[in-house]
Amino acid sequence: MLDILFTKSAGLHSNQLRDVGVKDGKITYIADSSEAAPESIEVYDLAGKLLLPGLVEPHIHLDKALLLERMAEDVTELRRAIEVTSRLKQSFTAEDIYERSMRVIRQAVSKGITHMRCHAEIDPVIGLTSMEAMVALRQQLQGIIDLQVVAFPQDGLFHDERMLSLMQQAAALGPDVIGGITYMDTDLSDHLAYVFEMAEQRGLPVDLHVDFSDNPQQLAIKQVIEATKHYGMQGKVSVGHLTSLGAADREDAKRIAADIAEAGIHVISLPLTDLYLNGRGEFKGDYRGLTPISTLLEHGVNVTYGSNNVQNAFTPFGTTDPLDVGLLLAQTSHLGSAKDAMQLLRMATLGAADALGLTEYGLRIGADADLIVCAAKDARSLLYERPERERVYKRGRLVSQTEVKQHNWLSMETVG
Ligand SMILES: [Zn+2]
Incomplete structure (x- = not known):
C-alpha cells in the first residue's frame, strides 16, 4: 500500500x-x-x-536578507555594499536573523525549494550569532526544507586576530560546508590553505566566493583549481560569482573552463547580484558582469545558479524563485532556445543537487x-x-x- x-x-x-x-x-x-x-x-x-x-537553491545569504528599508542610501558598488552591510550587522540579533530568515524560507518553500545552501556570516562583529541561528533553523526545519550551513568568513580570515578562533568555534557548531572568499585577504595562498585544511580535517566540502569583479586579471580561480587538486577535493568544491572569467580573454577562459571541469569544481552563477554590481565601467565585447555560462557548459563544467541575496545592499531584487533567476540568465546569457530552457531547468535541479552533493535527490x-x-x-x-x-x-x-x-x-x- x-x-x-x-x-x-x-x-x-x-x-x-x-x-x-x-x-x-x-x-x-x-x-x-x-x-x-x-x-x-x-x-x-x-x-x-x-x-x-x-528546486535547489545552492547559494543564499539568509542572515543579511531583507535589509532594504534599513539602508540610508542606495549602493551600487561591492566594497560599499560590504561596508554598509557591516554597519547594519552591528544591530543584528539572533531574533532578527531568525525572523528575516524565516520570511525568506517561507517564500522559498512556496516556490518549490526543497534544499538550500546558506552562508552564515562569521566576523568579530556578528561573532557566532548567525552561525548559531542557521544551525538552529536547520534543525527546526527538518522535514520541511533541507538547509546546508556554510561557515562563511565574509570579511576574510586575516584582517582581525579574533577571526581564526571564531572560525574554529564555528566549525565546532557543525557546519555542512567550509566557506571562503578569494578577494578579501591579501594573501590568497594562506586563505585557501586555511579553508581547505579545515575542510579536509572535518571531511567537509568547500564553497568559495571567487573572482567577483569585472577585472579580467583577477583569476584566483587558477589557485582554487590547484588547491582542489592538491587536497584531492575534486567534486567537493563550489565557486560562486566567478565573473572576472567572463571578462577574461576568450581563449584563456576556455582553457580555464577545461581546467575547472577537470578539477570537478561546480560553478554557481549569481546573476541578481552580478548584473547589479558589475559591468558598470567601460567594457569591450558583450561582457555583462556574469560568469561565461556557455563556455563553462561547453567544457563540461557543472554550472548552476542561485539567488545569493534577497533585497539588500548587494542585490535590491529577489523573490527567492529559482525560475526568476533562470529566466534572467536566459535573457542575459543568450540562452533562448528550447534546449537552453531544458539546460537552465536542469541547472536549478540536478545540477544544483550535484553541487550540494545530494545523494537522495x-x-x-x-x-x-x-x-x-x-x-x-x-x-x-x-x-x-x-x-x-x-x-x-x-x-x-x-x-x-x-x-x-x-x-x-x-x-x-x-x-x-
Ligand atoms: Zn554570496
Whole structure:
C-alpha cells in the first residue's frame, strides 16, 4: 500500500503520462499511467500537470536578507555594499536573523525549494550569532526544507586576530560546508590553505566566493583549481560569482573552463547580484558582469545558479524563485532556445543537487519524495511563465499549497 499515488503526471522529457508512488517519504513506484498502479492511501490525479523534483537553491545569504528599508542610501558598488552591510550587522540579533530568515524560507518553500545552501556570516562583529541561528533553523526545519550551513568568513580570515578562533568555534557548531572568499585577504595562498585544511580535517566540502569583479586579471580561480587538486577535493568544491572569467580573454577562459571541469569544481552563477554590481565601467565585447555560462557548459563544467541575496545592499531584487533567476540568465546569457530552457531547468535541479552533493535527490525510484506540482506545457513555458508551484512535497509530506484561480473579464471563467 502506497502513501500517495500521483496519477497522470507529466515530465519535461516525454509526453508520456506517468504514475508516481510514494511510500515512507521515498519514491517507490514509477510507471506509465496506462498500467495498473498499486493501491494507495491517497490518490492525486494531476491531469497532465508537471511533477518535478524540488528546486535547489545552492547559494543564499539568509542572515543579511531583507535589509532594504534599513539602508540610508542606495549602493551600487561591492566594497560599499560590504561596508554598509557591516554597519547594519552591528544591530543584528539572533531574533532578527531568525525572523528575516524565516520570511525568506517561507517564500522559498512556496516556490518549490526543497534544499538550500546558506552562508552564515562569521566576523568579530556578528561573532557566532548567525552561525548559531542557521544551525538552529536547520534543525527546526527538518522535514520541511533541507538547509546546508556554510561557515562563511565574509570579511576574510586575516584582517582581525579574533577571526581564526571564531572560525574554529564555528566549525565546532557543525557546519555542512567550509566557506571562503578569494578577494578579501591579501594573501590568497594562506586563505585557501586555511579553508581547505579545515575542510579536509572535518571531511567537509568547500564553497568559495571567487573572482567577483569585472577585472579580467583577477583569476584566483587558477589557485582554487590547484588547491582542489592538491587536497584531492575534486567534486567537493563550489565557486560562486566567478565573473572576472567572463571578462577574461576568450581563449584563456576556455582553457580555464577545461581546467575547472577537470578539477570537478561546480560553478554557481549569481546573476541578481552580478548584473547589479558589475559591468558598470567601460567594457569591450558583450561582457555583462556574469560568469561565461556557455563556455563553462561547453567544457563540461557543472554550472548552476542561485539567488545569493534577497533585497539588500548587494542585490535590491529577489523573490527567492529559482525560475526568476533562470529566466534572467536566459535573457542575459543568450540562452533562448528550447534546449537552453531544458539546460537552465536542469541547472536549478540536478545540477544544483550535484553541487550540494545530494545523494537522495531526483525523480527516480529510491530517491526522497521531494516533489513539486505545477502546470506548464514544456520547459520553455515553465521557465518563461513561472507558474505557481501548486503543491510542494518534502519526503512525501505536503509542505506548501498554492491555489491558482483567475477571474478574467474576457472569459469570466475560473481557470486553473
Ligand atoms: Zn554570496
